[in-house]
Amino acid sequence: MEVINGLFHGFAVALTPINLWWCFVGVFLGTVVGILPGLGPPATIAMLLPLTFQMNPTSAIIMLAGIYYGAKYGGSTTSVLLNVPGESASVVTCFDGYQMARKGRAGAALGIAAIASFVAGTFGVVMLMLVAPPLARMALSFSSPEYFALMCLGLAMVVLLAGKSLTKALLAMLVGLWIAGMGTDLFSATSRFTFGNMELLDGIDFVVVAIGVFALGEVLGNMEKREEAQMLPVPKGLRNLLPTMAELKACRFAFVNGSVIGFLIGVLPGAGSTIASFISYGVEKAVSKHPEKFGTGVPEGVAAPEGANNSETGGALVPMLTLGIPGSGTTAILLAAFILWGLKPGPLMIQDNPTLFWGLVASMYIGNVMLLVLNLPLIPLFAQVLKLPAYALYPVIFGISIVGVYSVSGSLFDVWMLAVFGLMGYAMRRLDYPAAPLILGLVLGDSMERALRQSLMMSQGDLSILVSRPISAVMLFLAAVILIAPLFRKANAWRIKAIEEQV
Amino acid sequence: MRTRISIALLLAGFVAANAGTVFAQGFKPSKPIEFLTHTGPGGGGDVIARAIGTAMEKEKLMPVRMQVLNKTGGSGATAMAYLVEKKGDTQTIAIFTGLWFTNPLMRAEAKITLKDLTPVVRLVLEPALIAVKSDAPYKTLKDFIDAAKQNPGQLKQSAGSIGSRDWLVRQLLMKTTGASWAYISFPGGGERIAALLGGHVNMMVIEPQEAGEHIRAGNLRVIAQISDKRLPPYPNIPTMKEAGFDVNVPQVRGIVAPPGVPAEVVAYWEDVFGKFVKTPSWKKYLEDNLFDDGFMRSAELGKFIDEYSELTRGILKEGGVKVVR
Numbered sequence: 110m111e112v113i114n115g116l117f118h119g120f121a122v123a124l125t126p127i128n129l130w131w132c133f134v135g136v137f138l139g140t141v142v143g144i145l146p147g148l149g150p151p152a153t154i155a156m157l158l159p160l161t162f163q164m165n166p167t168s169a170i171i172m173l174a175g176i177y178y179g180a181k182y183g184g185s186t187t188s189v190l191l192n193v194p195g196e197s198a199s200v201v202t203c204f205d206g207y208q209m210a211r212k213g214r215a216g217a218a219l220g221i222a223a224i225a226s227f228v229a230g231t232f233g234v235v236m237l238m239l240v241a242p243p244l245a246r247m248a249l250s251f252s253s254p255e256y257f258a259l260m261c262l263g264l265a266m267v268v269l270l271a272g273k274s275l276t277k278a279l280l281a282m283l284v285g286l287w288i289a290g291m292g293t294d295l296f297s298a299t300s301r302f303t304f305g306n307m308e309l310l311d312g313i314d315f316v317v318v319a320i321g322v323f324a325l326g327e328v329l330g331n332m333e334k335r336e337e338a339q340m341l342p343v344p345k346g347l348r349n350l351l352p353t354m355a356e357l358k359a360c361r362f363a364f365v366n367g368s369v370i371g372f373l374i375g376v377l378p379g380a381g382s383t384i385a386s387f388i389s390y391g392v393e394k395a396v397s398k399h400p401e402k403f404g405t406g407v408p409e410g411v412a413a414p415e416g417a418n419n420s421e422t423g424g425a426l427v428p429m430l431t432l433g434i435p436g437s438g439t440t441a442i443l444l445a446a447f448i449l450w451g452l453k454p455g456p457l458m459i460q461d462n463p464t465l466f467w468g469l470v471a472s473m474y475i476g477n478v479m480l481l482v483l484n485l486p487l488i489p490l491f492a493q494v495l496k497l498p499a500y501a502l503y504p505v506i507f508g509i510s511i512v513g514v515y516s517v518s519g520s521l522f523d524v525w526m527l528a529v530f531g532l533m534g535y536a537m538r539r540l541d542y543p544a545a546p547l548i549l550g551l552v553l554g555d556s557m558e559r560a561l562r563q564s565l566m567m568s569q570g571d572l573s574i575l576v577s578r579p580i581s582a583v584m585l586f587l588a589a590v591i592l593i594a595p596l597f598r599k600a601n602a603w604r605i606k607a608i609e610e611q612v
Numbered sequence: 613m614r615t616r617i618s619i620a621l622l623l624a625g626f627v628a629a630n631a632g633t634v635f636a637q638g639f640k641p642s643k644p645i646e647f648l649t650h651t652g653p654g655g656g657g658d659v660i661a662r663a664i665g666t667a668m669e670k671e672k673l674m675p676v677r678m679q680v681l682n683k684t685g686g687s688g689a690t691a692m693a694y695l696v697e698k699k700g701d702t703q704t705i706a707i708f709t710g711l712w713f714t715n716p717l718m719r720a721e722a723k724i725t726l727k728d729l730t731p732v733v734r735l736v737l738e739p740a741l742i743a744v745k746s747d748a749p750y751k752t753l754k755d756f757i758d759a760a761k762q763n764p765g766q767l768k769q770s771a772g773s774i775g776s777r778d779w780l781v782r783q784l785l786m787k788t789t790g791a792s793w794a795y796i797s798f799p800g801g802g803e804r805i806a807a808l809l810g811g812h813v814n815m816m817v818i819e820p821q822e823a824g825e826h827i828r829a830g831n832l833r834v835i836a837q838i839s840d841k842r843l844p845p846y847p848n849i850p851t852m853k854e855a856g857f858d859v860n861v862p863q864v865r866g867i868v869a870p871p872g873v874p875a876e877v878v879a880y881w882e883d884v885f886g887k888f889v890k891t892p893s894w895k896k897y898l899e900d901n902l903f904d905d906g907f908m909r910s911a912e913l914g915k916f917i918d919e920y921s922e923l924t925r926g927i928l929k930e931g932g933v934k935v936v937r
Contacts, residue, residue: 151653151654155653155655158659158662159662159666165840176818252812253812255756284929293687293719295774295797298774298775298933300932307689307690308720310685310686310687310719311685318876405881432807433825434809435800442653442654445654445659449659451900451921455825455826456829456831518684520685559797559798566795567796569765569766
């Protein structure tokens, strides 16, 4: 009953004209920020923070949260259309989203991304409202050994992301892990692979690698085929720009999968939305009846990661609102905002500021609807971008990529790194090395190494800490199963072949 | 009273020049000031820089705006190198933190030290608390130290990187007491608190603002304050000195300018910030965040930088960290 009362109160707050307006401003800005590669929600929120000092904290948080979850909607746009991940969490959307666009289903991919975002985003809010406090306490039982096991589980996904050759996928993953290891070691303050270069002390930004390998690599690869004047086919008629019933039906499980996995991983302070979207994609592929089609443009491959990265937002707000613990860059700056407004984030905040909490929750329901209404009509418009001839579109992609990378750090060094990774992406494409495992290794490498070393410091070097804790043991077991499964499949194939030959 | 000696730091070395109000009237910024921070948007330095910029505007202390510029990378090294590139530039200032002392000492790649830059003012001293989980058996810092002595290396502190303030506090405490415990680095503040609340570690050096609500909710207990005097919300918790441990490492923040900036510009900034720290906006900011006013003018800050560099160098060396310069 408390929930229903709270929610009524929340809607009363969120439906006032002024809060509706700020909610709209937030989700609109979020969509724009999401579409622009590079510029992310933390930077946008930091820049807008001084403007919010004059605002009522409830309106302010409604707007800033709108930017946060709105960006997740917009992030898929450039991933699908241009193979440029608009946000780090949208990199997984490139895998199947861009392939759908190449088949002339760009509109459908964007539609599915929007619907998955809406379903999962709403699920995230429902869960935030219903189970936040107990779940936050459970998340605290997660520590370094569990994170290590979770990262292992993620890394095991490499066998699912591999194309024709598992060896090539593993090699690409190792390169990703190596890049992740560059920079300053947190535990000993020593530099690794910086080559005496100051710019490399903090390692290489994930966005630089992702945009280079995906977007630039793709453009360079396509430029070889000179005869094509137009990059991708765009079907005529509105009907062909929206997902079909069959496509939506294929995504049924992906909506659920993305919602649940995204939310659960979002609650953990030490794992982000990129990891959530990778794991959700892996799970979707693992249970699929046609796993071999993943990576060639299946709608489930868009729905699962897009759902996961939106539901993650609701999850990430759980430790922030119930415990005052930020789990990501964006929630950290939202916490800083609370302090500047004179609120005290922490375990008592919901109790002390029910209006703020319930107003925010209700506004997130409204904001998700606004985003759907805002995004669906834009799809046909965005899809027209692909009608541009290649000689116009390629320079645009290059421009967007360079500006995107430069806007993250303001450093020309990163632009050079972008060029390096663009060439690397091109070479990988020519030599038939998959890019996804490289990104996977890069996303997980750093946190995985950290979690392992933290665990061993906790146990004073005793490896059994990884398997003596139940949650961690279960996840490590699952990781092992995923890794070993293809071997059995292969052995089985040989066996059948051998039997056939005997007969 | 206002005629005082400022030290302008040139690349060639220390050059002392008499400067005062006569010169202070000579300089006024003519275009928006570039206000540099080494953290990205939302990081500690960035949040303070933006708060200062907003308060300056509100109090109308400057004819131009302050534009925050994020030069991330190299744990502050990129921002410091940028300042050296801007040698002699009168429209640029930067906010520094403790990292600007330790980073160049530990990393050969970070070639610029604070001594290469022009000290302007010191603004903030951030106190800290030593916290344990509320169901932990340690009621005082002495209890914790005794337990650590009985089980060397068994207790754990959740903390940041090597060379950060938490690390310096631990090194000094271990050195003065002979106890030892593990130092587990987490990159984010949230993960550090989560590890403490989840019972995966035993102790943490925590910012008062971060700890406040957890203490009020009964999740954490404070056993000592790393501060010169007791903070208003914790009148009953002893400072380190009162608890018998003479260890006080403040987290310091202040303003520096590029090398080779004329003395009149330094004097202008001293004047502006001298007025600024007396404004209600700034006082409220310090109070909300439980920071101490650490205001110091350029000459004093120059001396402080020398002393503090030596202090951290000593701690780093004793802690077994390779000091590169």
